[in-house]
Amino acid sequence: MAIRSVVEKITPDMAAKLLEEAKEVQNRNVSDGHVEWLAAQMKSGKWALNGEALIFDEEGQLIDGQHRLWAIVNSGITIESLVTRGVDRKGFATIDTGSARTSGNVLSIYGEKNGNVLSAALGWLHRYENGKMLWALKASGFAAATALALVKKHPGMRDAVEWSAGMRGNAIFRKVSGSILAFLRYVFTAYKPQKAAEFFDLVGDVVPDKEGTPTRVLRDWYLTKDKGRAAATTLELMAVTVKAWNVFLTGERLQKLIWRRAGKFPESFPTFPGETESKGKAMKMVKRVARQ
Numbered sequence: 001m002a003i004r005s006v007v008e009k010i011t012p013d014m015a016a017k018l019l020e021e022a023k024e025v026q027n028r029n030v031s032d033g034h035v036e037w038l039a040a041q042m043k044s045g046k047w048a049l050n051g052e053a054l055i056f057d058e059e060g061q062l063i064d065g066q067h068r069l070w071a072i073v074n075s076g077i078t079i080e081s082l083v084t085r086g087v088d089r090k091g092f093a094t095i096d097t098g099s100a101r102t103s104g105n106v107l108s109i110y111g112e113k114n115g116n117v118l119s120a121a122l123g124w125l126h127r128y129e130n131g132k133m134l135w136a137l138k139a140s141g142f143a144a145a146t147a148l149a150l151v152k153k154h155p156g157m158r159d160a161v162e163w164s165a166g167m168r169g170n171a172i173f174r175k176v177s178g179s180i181l182a183f184l185r186y187v188f189t190a191y192k193p194q195k196a197a198e199f200f201d202l203v204g205d206v207v208p209d210k211e212g213t214p215t216r217v218l219r220d221w222y223l224t225k226d227k228g229r230a231a232a233t234t235l236e237l238m239a240v241t242v243k244a245w246n247v248f249l250t251g252e253r254l255q256k257l258i259w260r261r262a263g264k265f266p267e268s269f270p271t272f273p274g275e276t277e278s279k280g281k282a283m284k285m286v287k288r289v290a291r292q
Contacts, residue, residue, distance in 0.1 A: 038071035120179030
């Protein structure tokens with residue numbers, strides 16, 4: 001049977017029927033998070049015909065595309081999709097085995113330097129702008145198109161990434177991911193440029209500071225963050241940095257830095273200076289875990 005491909009409109013009813021008839025995929029795991037993300041893209045009108053196909057074998061059995069079909073059902077949205085039929089089942093093992101083109105790859109193709117670091121930093125900026133600091137990257141709706149739009153809107157992020165790349169040899173900042181360092185530098189600078197430069201100079205020990213200053217406490221936290229306790233998470237590292245930045249701007253002293261996402265009293269993500277409330281509120285899931 002010859003392989004043939006055609007663009008078809010897939011309605012929610014059609015998608016439900018295809019899933020019901022798809023014996024081959026019925027026992028495969030479904031990622032609810034991925035389905036929800038795809039459904040959100042469809043509801044928001046961001047879904048586009050991109051050449052990715054629903055694939056059926058010679059007998060008409062679905063062998064690839066169940067997440068997209070479930071997303072159509074859950075969203076209630078009719079979409080256009082490329083549909084490929086007549087694929088030899090023996091060739092199924094070769095489907096989706098290549099590496100996906102990442103946002104970092106796309107940025108590099110468009111001529112951006114440090115594409116992967118820039119993409120990751122923009123991912124945090126996207127979550128920050130949309131109040132989703134505690135969300136996973138894909139669930140937050142970040143994609144290559146988002147990265148391209150953000151770097152155009154925030155060209156200063158390039159400078160922040162270049163600065164963070166220059167800090168790789170710093171004994172303090174090498175403890176921090178370059179993308180996180182760039183993201184924090186960019187957001188802090190957008191609020192108080194001179195203060196941000198002073199803050200990072202002090203934390204990086206470029207100029208000396210005194211015991212009890214928030215920059216000194218943060219520097220010590222970076223140096224000991226993985227000693228004598230559970231390894232610090234990315235969110236914890238960013239949260240304590242934002243806390244130190246807040247105190248630094250007031251000129252007050254600081255004894256220690258703590259941020260707890262879970263436990264008996266889970267915290268929301270700290271409020272960045274200039275905000276009226278946190279853009280990274282604690283998720284309900286965290287609160288449920290805390291009550292168990």
